[in-house]
Amino acid sequence: MHCLRRLRNTSVYNIVQRQLVSFSEQRGYKISNENTSRTLCVTACVREQDSIAKPLRSIKKKSKHNNPQYFVDIKQVRTIGGNGGDGELTFLQLWVNDQAGPDGGDGGNGGHVIFEASTDVKDLGHVLPVIEAEDGEKGYSKDCFGKNAQHNVIKVPIGTIVRDLTGKILCDLNQSGMMFIAARGGAGGHGNAFFKSDVNQSPKICEYGAIGENLQYLLEIRSMAHVGLIGLPNAGKSTLLQAISRAKPKIAAYPFTTLRPHIGMIQYDDYEQVAVADMPGLIEDSHKNKGLGITFLKHAERCATLVFIIDITLDEPWRSFEMLRYEINQFNPKLNDRPLLIVANKMDLPNAEVNLQLFQEHVNMPVIPISAKMGTNISKLLREIKILYDNFKIDEPEKNNEGNEEF
Ligand SMILES: Nc1nc2c(ncn2[C@@H]2O[C@H](COP(=O)(O)OP(=O)(O)OP(=O)(O)O)[C@@H](O)[C@H]2O)c(=O)[nH]1
Numbered sequence: 001m002h003c004l005r006r007l008r009n010t011s012v013y014n015i016v017q018r019q020l021v022s023f024s025e026q027r028g029y030k031i032s033n034e035n036t037s038r039t040l041c042v043t044a045c046v047r048e049q050d051s052i053a054k055p056l057r058s059i060k061k062k063s064k065h066n067n068p069q070y071f072v073d074i075k076q077v078r079t080i081g082g083n084g085g086d087g088e089l090t091f092l093q094l095w096v097n098d099q100a101g102p103d104g105g106d107g108g109n110g111g112h113v114i115f116e117a118s119t120d121v122k123d124l125g126h127v128l129p130v131i132e133a134e135d136g137e138k139g140y141s142k143d144c145f146g147k148n149a150q151h152n153v154i155k156v157p158i159g160t161i162v163r164d165l166t167g168k169i170l171c172d173l174n175q176s177g178m179m180f181i182a183a184r185g186g187a188g189g190h191g192n193a194f195f196k197s198d199v200n201q202s203p204k205i206c207e208y209g210a211i212g213e214n215l216q217y218l219l220e221i222r223s224m225a226h227v228g229l230i231g232l233p234n235a236g237k238s239t240l241l242q243a244i245s246r247a248k249p250k251i252a253a254y255p256f257t258t259l260r261p262h263i264g265m266i267q268y269d270d271y272e273q274v275a276v277a278d279m280p281g282l283i284e285d286s287h288k289n290k291g292l293g294i295t296f297l298k299h300a301e302r303c304a305t306l307v308f309i310i311d312i313t314l315d316e317p318w319r320s321f322e323m324l325r326y327e328i329n330q331f332n333p334k335l336n337d338r339p340l341l342i343v344a345n346k347m348d349l350p351n352a353e354v355n356l357q358l359f360q361e362h363v364n365m366p367v368i369p370i371s372a373k374m375g376t377n378i379s380k381l382l383r384e385i386k387i388l389y390d391n392f393k394i395d396e397p398e399k400n401n402e403g404n405e406e407f
């Protein structure tokens with residue numbers, strides 16, 4: 001099946017190459033192979049439309065709850081293991097023998113704090129900033145041992161990376177069921193019965209339980225969404241996410257409405273689900289940590305493919321596209337190699353048509369014109385996103401085999 005897909009991609013590539021070459025010859029440009037492969041993702045129109053899965057309209061209505069649900073992809077946590085239970089110091093007294101010897105039991109062990117990779121959770125929103133495990137029970141008289149505490153197992157999404165506060169990677173939870181012991185619980189203390197010996201028949205000592213570990217970590221999700229929406233503030237990213245999914249990000253006519261990422265799912269009729277992330281707006285000098293800066297760019301790093309949303313009504317809209325690419329390149333040049341789509345939004349407004357033509361001339365890559373607010377051309381965009389996703393799925397196993405050199 002993959003071979004077939006590859007074959008189909010190769011033929012599409014050739015068609016695109018020929019089309020671009022003739023296009024560039026007319027205009028006197030020279031097109032490199034690199035340019036062609038980048039633009040390949042935006043040229044689905046040459047494929048047969050039937051072969052592309054169709055997006056499904058959700059049969060479930062949007063929720064009426066007003067509390068916004070963010071996607072949490074990075075979190076700093078403090079983990080505290082449970083203390084061990086103290087040992088007991090007692091002596092047994094019977095009616096026939098009031099000095100029947102030491103009988104203080106041992107304390108139970110404190111619980112560990114453990115992170116477990118699981119398919120049950122998708123983000124780190126449920127992970128509390130301070131996670132504690134229970135203490136072990138103390139020992140009792142009559143040689144009764146205290147109960148060991150339960151471990152506190154916190155589920156995290158598959159692909160969570162655990163770092164210490166210096167940024168060093170301690171563990172990559174990349175398989176379901178993988179566990180990382182974040183903080184060990186203390187061992188239970190011995191009771192005085194433990195210390196009874198030939199030379200000391202009635203020891204008057206017992207141990208305190210050991211104190212559990214107290215450590216801090218940085219949890220990070222390696223991959224946040226299949227598609228990330230990148231754009232200047234007010235470009236219409238949240239409006240687009242609302243239009244294509246059941247997500248309800250806040251929309252307003254002022255910049256930086258979105259401060260934390262939102263995720264929406266697009267369903268297709270081949271049972272695939274594509275996760276799309278609406279991200280905070282990117283501004284000039286973000287790579288120098290201006291605006292939401294590095295935090296924003298780190299979100300972008302966790303998206304497999306990027307969709308650039310351009311407000312086409314701006315003066316010289318190509319400048320904003322160049323700026324977005326420059327910022328991303330400055331932060332991490334590898335991000336520029338990710339498959340991308342360019343979307344011209346707000347096509348319902350005056351001047352949009354003229355600006356679109358100028359934009360296409362400057363950018364020299366296929367552009368999808370849409371109006372997120374009016375819903376114009378959204379189905380075409382969804383088909384292009386599916387093609388981008390399919391191509392990414394084909395490439396993904398190869399990249400995984402190469403190893404995770406980034407980490
Ligand atoms: N006319 C028109 N207005 C749009 C369109 N898309 C978005 N808008 C408007 O543009 C404004 C900003 O939209 P948002 O979706 O909040 O923009 P954003 O990119 O998420 O902005 P930040 O979260 O601040 O980065 C809102 O007033 C929207 O109604 C469109 O296609 N046509």
Ligand SMILES: [Mg+2]
Binds near residue numbers: 258279
């Ligand atoms: Mg927004």
